[in-house]
Amino acid sequence: MNWAEVILERLNSSAVREPALATALLGLTAGSIGALAVLRRQSLLGDAVAHAALPGVAVAFLVGARTPLGLIVGGAVAGWLAMRVVTLITSQSRLAFDTALAGVLAVFFGAGLVLFTYIQRNVPGAALTPLERYLYGQAAFLRSDDLALIAAFTTIALSTVVLFWKEFAAVSFDPAFAASIGLPVRRMEGALTTLLVAAVVMGLKAVGVVLMTTLLIAPGVAARQWSNRLGWVVFWAGVFGATAGLGGTWAAHLASFELTRGRSIPTGPTIVLAATGWVAVSLLLGPARGWLWSKRQMKSARSQPHTANPP
Amino acid sequence: MNSLLELALVLSLVAAACALPGVFLVLRRAAMTSDAIGHVLLFGIVLAYFVTRDLDSPWLLVGATAAGLLAVGLVEALTQSRRLRSDAALGVVFSSLFAAGVLLVSVSVKNVHLDVDAVLLGQPEMATEPRWHLGGMQLAPVVVMAGVLLLNGLLTTLFFKELKLSTFDPELAAVLGFRPVGLHYGLMAVVAITAVAAFDAVGPVLVVGFFVVPAAAAYLLTNRLAMMVLLAMGGGVVGAIGGTVLADTLNTTTAGAVATTLGLLFALTFLVAPERGLIAQWRLRHRQRQNFEELMLTVHLLQHEGMPEEAEESRYSNLAAHLAWPPAQVDAVVRRAERRGLIVRSGEQLQLTAAGRTWAQSVLHRDTTFP
Numbered sequence: 001m002n003w004a005e006v007i008l009e010r011l012n013s014s015a016v017r018e019p020a021l022a023t024a025l026l027g028l029t030a031g032s033i034g035a036l037a038v039l040r041r042q043s044l045l046g047d048a049v050a051h052a053a054l055p056g057v058a059v060a061f062l063v064g065a066r067t068p069l070g071l072i073v074g075g076a077v078a079g080w081l082a083m084r085v086v087t088l089i090t091s092q093s094r095l096a097f098d099t100a101l102a103g104v105l106a107v108f109f110g111a112g113l114v115l116f117t118y119i120q121r122n123v124p125g126a127a128l129t130p131l132e133r134y135l136y137g138q139a140a141f142l143r144s145d146d147l148a149l150i151a152a153f154t155t156i157a158l159s160t161v162v163l164f165w166k167e168f169a170a171v172s173f174d175p176a177f178a179a180s181i182g183l184p185v186r187r188m189e190g191a192l193t194t195l196l197v198a199a200v201v202m203g204l205k206a207v208g209v210v211l212m213t214t215l216l217i218a219p220g221v222a223a224r225q226w227s228n229r230l231g232w233v234v235f236w237a238g239v240f241g242a243t244a245g246l247g248g249t250w251a252a253h254l255a256s257f258e259l260t261r262g263r264s265i266p267t268g269p270t271i272v273l274a275a276t277g278w279v280a281v282s283l284l285l286g287p288a289r290g291w292l293w294s295k296r297q298m299k300s301a302r303s304q305p306h307t308a309n310p311p
Numbered sequence: 312m313n314s315l316l317e318l319a320l321v322l323s324l325v326a327a328a329c330a331l332p333g334v335f336l337v338l339r340r341a342a343m344t345s346d347a348i349g350h351v352l353l354f355g356i357v358l359a360y361f362v363t364r365d366l367d368s369p370w371l372l373v374g375a376t377a378a379g380l381l382a383v384g385l386v387e388a389l390t391q392s393r394r395l396r397s398d399a400a401l402g403v404v405f406s407s408l409f410a411a412g413v414l415l416v417s418v419s420v421k422n423v424h425l426d427v428d429a430v431l432l433g434q435p436e437m438a439t440e441p442r443w444h445l446g447g448m449q450l451a452p453v454v455v456m457a458g459v460l461l462l463n464g465l466l467t468t469l470f471f472k473e474l475k476l477s478t479f480d481p482e483l484a485a486v487l488g489f490r491p492v493g494l495h496y497g498l499m500a501v502v503a504i505t506a507v508a509a510f511d512a513v514g515p516v517l518v519v520g521f522f523v524v525p526a527a528a529a530y531l532l533t534n535r536l537a538m539m540v541l542l543a544m545g546g547g548v549v550g551a552i553g554g555t556v557l558a559d560t561l562n563t564t565t566a567g568a569v570a571t572t573l574g575l576l577f578a579l580t581f582l583v584a585p586e587r588g589l590i591a592q593w594r595l596r597h598r599q600r601q602n603f604e605e606l607m608l609t610v611h612l613l614q615h616e617g618m619p620e621e622a623e624e625s626r627y628s629n630l631a632a633h634l635a636w637p638p639a640q641v642d643a644v645v646r647r648a649e650r651r652g653l654i655v656r657s658g659e660q661l662q663l664t665a666a667g668r669t670w671a672q673s674v675l676h677r678d679t680t681f682p
Binding site: 115 | 337340341342343345346350389392394395396398399401402403406407409410411413414417418516517518519520521522523524527530531558561562563564566567568569570571573574577581587589592
């Protein structure tokens with residue numbers, strides 16, 4: 001058996017197939033929704049939501065909702081609450097958006113740690129998913145019920161985006177125009193934000209709190225270099241996100257075999273690095289705005305004969 | 312020394328040291344940059360470890376600070392390429408460098424203090440153990456943090472004028488030759504050094520709370536920069552002590568409890584701050600609305616004073632219809648206006664007092680001068 005066959009066999013094992021599929025779906029959803037968020041200058045909102053979801057997960061556990069869905073709902077509620085707090089602070093005081101974001105992120109995360117540690121030390125027999133898994137993500141532990149949940153969410157999120165495509169595009173590019181043609185701007189923005197929160201919370205277990213940010217931002221940033229049309233940007237962001245999820249999970253799995261002799265490597269970082277790889281490639285080679293492309297354009301513009309009055 | 316007391320002391324020093332640069336982060340709208348720097352430190356620490364093979368070497372501090380500055384520079388460069396916005400650049404840079412750090416830790420650094428959990432959460436319970444050494448001498452964390460606080464205090468005092476000007480008016484600072492860019496990187500270096508010194512005690516995420524939250528609360532309380540710095544430091548220390556006590560009572564993580572306490576302090580300030588607090592704002596709006604209602608009543612009475620319809624218009628029971636107010640509101644406004652001596656009431660009829668007439672006239676006069 002040559003090395004290619006060994007790799008294929010390892011990647012085809014059932015222990016890899018489900019996590020890989022789950023992270024690919026997650027990358028697809030997070031990438032396409034994240035592209036819209038990047039456009040709306042809400043890149044770092046995902047970061048805050050990811051951190052802020054932690055106390056919600058712990059509270060859900062404390063009140064007895066210990067299924068994957070229950071924990072996710074708890075996280076989503078906390079993430080949504082954190083965004084309301086950010087909005088309240090920015091609208092009612094002179095504090096800047098990023099101050100509110102950073103403060104809420106740290107305080108919610110701190111409260112989450114307090115609750116997690118409290119549960120681990122004081123609640124007898126509490127087999128809460130190790131905190132580490134929520135922080136760094138471990139796709140290898142995604143089970144088939146997690147996969148079903150992620151698949152269902154992907155379907156709902158993507159069909160919402162497709163169904164309300166024109167409205168989302170209008171609201172994202174020009175909220176004032178969208179309002180003037182009678183679109184419910186606040187409600188559309190609320191819907192986009194809700195999708196963002198949901199995507200973040202879904203991704204917590206697979207890629208973790210810190211790295212969920214990248215899965216939202218990086219595919220959008222990369223895709224932006226490939227096209228100037230929103231449809232294509234969102235499409236490519238989905239593709240980049242999905243391939244980063246797939247490639248990252250595979251890489252983590254293979255590396256666990258080769259580098260650390262079975263000790264598992266967290267999937268979050270490898271997925272992030274795969275997504276960052278897409279960003280680097282796109283910034284260099286992207287046909288719409290990439291570095292190489294704009295250099296060539298500049299060169300051809302310089303070689304054009306100068307005319308004072310273009311026709 | 313009592314270990315709880317020592318823990319509270321270390322965390323208080325962390326809070327005070329963080330509050331100094333934190334004030335300027337908040338005012339310069341660069342709060343999220345401290346989050347980014349906190350995460351990137353790990354990458355620098357790991358790289359420096361590969362070189363020195365010693366987890367307690369002060370070179371780790373240098374490596375971490377360099378990594379933080381590198382990340383800030385990278386974000387600026389990416390933003391200036393205009394291919395992505397600053398918030399997206401920040402998100403991509405810090406999370407990828409953090410990912411690289413976590414990966415390096417989990418692949419190669421075995422069974423050492425630098426395990427993956429401690430990396431993100433900090434270990435305040437360890438924060439009282441000696442960590443850094445310098446030429447064979449053990450440095451207790453209290454000493455290290457006190458040194459950082461001293462450094463930050465010294466730098467803030469020395470460059471107070473420059474920081475103030477470049478924070479509030481960067482263009483003027485540049486014109487006057489204060490080099491705002493250099494100052495910016497200096498501030499970021501201070502943030503990185505403070506964060507790496509606090510790394511053990513609070514971890515890279517919660518340190519953001521130490522930087523930002525007390526400064527944000529102080530900003531709601533004062534308009535004076537020096538006062539804001541002092542309030543932020545004081546608030547941070549109160550949060551650190553309160554959090555330590557809270558954690559001890561609940562038997563839970565100290566760093567998280569301090570962040571939570573800081574959050575509660577901020578929430579309290581946000582509610583009750585004089586002038587800028589939610590309650591003060593609400594009361595101000597309420598007072599303005601009442602004042603406006605009383606004004607409308609006096610103007611209404613003035614408009615019809617001496618006219619044939621005066622008896623009708625100034626009749627108490629007609630006001631609800633004429634001013635389009637609910638009867639309960641009419642009742643409240645009339646009573647307030649009476650108490651303020653703007654009107655007098657005899658049975659059903661209302662009449663302006665001299666004071667009420669002057670007030671209404673002054674407003675109408677103002678209106679006619681600005682048609």
